[in-house]
Amino acid sequence: xxxxxxxxxxxxxxxxxxxxxxxxxxxxxxxxxxxxxxxxxxxxxxxxxxxxxxxxxxxxxxxxxxxxxxxxxxxxxxxxxxxxxxxxxxxxxxxxxxxxxxxxxxxxxxxxxx
Amino acid sequence: xxxxxxxxxxxxxxxxxxxxxxxxxxxxxxxxxxxxxxxxxxxxxxxxxxxxxxxxxxxxxxxxxxxxxxxxxxxxxxxxxxxxxxxxxxxxxxxxxxxxxxxxxxxxxxxxxxx
Numbered sequence: 001x002x003x004x005x006x007x008x009x010x011x012x013x014x015x016x017x018x019x020x021x022x023x024x025x026x027x028x029x030x031x032x033x034x035x036x037x038x039x040x041x042x043x044x045x046x047x048x049x050x051x052x053x054x055x056x057x058x059x060x061x062x063x064x065x066x067x068x069x070x071x072x073x074x075x076x077x078x079x080x081x082x083x084x085x086x087x088x089x090x091x092x093x094x095x096x097x098x099x100x101x102x103x104x105x106x107x108x109x110x111x112x113x114x
Numbered sequence: 115x116x117x118x119x120x121x122x123x124x125x126x127x128x129x130x131x132x133x134x135x136x137x138x139x140x141x142x143x144x145x146x147x148x149x150x151x152x153x154x155x156x157x158x159x160x161x162x163x164x165x166x167x168x169x170x171x172x173x174x175x176x177x178x179x180x181x182x183x184x185x186x187x188x189x190x191x192x193x194x195x196x197x198x199x200x201x202x203x204x205x206x207x208x209x210x211x212x213x214x215x216x217x218x219x220x221x222x223x224x225x226x227x228x229x
Binding site for chain 1: 173216
């Protein structure tokens, strides 16, 4: 069975700190790895990673994938209170017959305090 | 561009009743997915439509769940009869059909509570 494990489950930091969120996976038929940010409602898309070693960056957020060691990290530098959210890691796999599905980790709850 | 929308945002029903959830995907997205998160667990895949066809329904828990997507636009997910363990947040996502990985965009979810 496909499995995605995120760590830590919960993290409390002060504004300005840098955080690293981890995601490891064991899946068959890997296609991509995605990071989402979930505040109150819809998970909002952050990054999609398909190739090892290529860093994706968006402002203070960045992410990288290691397909050999089967993990990804999400870095947030100079954290702000608005970064407080649950960060979800999901792996997209091909399930056959033209279908793709996401397997999610439990998420990391990040709380940034002033 | 409007995102994925879901209706209702919350629903509270009694065990044995029927509930129908609706999802409107992003316009032009042929892929539509249903996921569910029960308390304390991770979000789990339920099924995948390509246009009006069910491509993969391997995640559907049992035959009390029926998903439809007539006309290939919006989708409904009906639970009949609802049981206590069906409580959770039901998410819908959509993506474009593509040979390359297509980002799945999520709706805000419907929070279902079965009493």
